[in-house]
Amino acid sequence: MTGIxxxxxxxxxxHYGEIFGIWSASTMAKGAxxxxxxxxxxAGDHDLKKILGQLIDQAELEISECDTLLNDNGIAAAPAMPHRPEVKLEDIPVGARFADQxxxxxxxxETAAGLVACSQVMGQAIREDVGALFGKYHATKAALGMKILHMNKKKGWLIPPPLQIKRPEAVEA
Incomplete structure (x- = not known):
């Protein structure tokens, strides 16, 4: 096949959808x-801190790859957010702290929403490299999502939606 x-x-x-998807992914990753x-x-829990570290590493990779793709195509990426200073948990007043749960x-x-966003870019992409890049992000987010789910179940932090405990009996016709 030849041509554009x-x-x-x-x-x-x-195309404009790919540009917006890549730019949005970079911007969201910077916020993340x-x-x-x-x-x-x-965070006080060791497992939670470990997963947060993995999420940060993944977001930084996405920023690097998406910003490179944008720059290579002459499109300015959103600016990075300022670096946050480290603070000891004990220095944060109890009423101002986020609980581990x-x-x-x-x-x-946010990881679940990221899966949907990756799927959208994959579905609208006509460049194979863009679709593959977001396929890679999707797979990583799915794996991280499973780690988060497992941790939430193990720690008793999962708040499930209403569960179907009693199933209706099947009616034979």
């Missing part, structure tokens, strides 16, 4: 790094 959409995907132009670093200051619920919800 043939050959090396990196030589193809990005800032927020998750603050959560690290509030609150942090865990928030990162679970």
């Amino acid at each position: 959409l043939g050959g090396n995907p990196k030589d193809e132009p990005l 790094v800032s927020c998750y670093r603050a959560y690290l200051n509030h 609150e942090i865990a619920a928030k990162i679970a919800a």
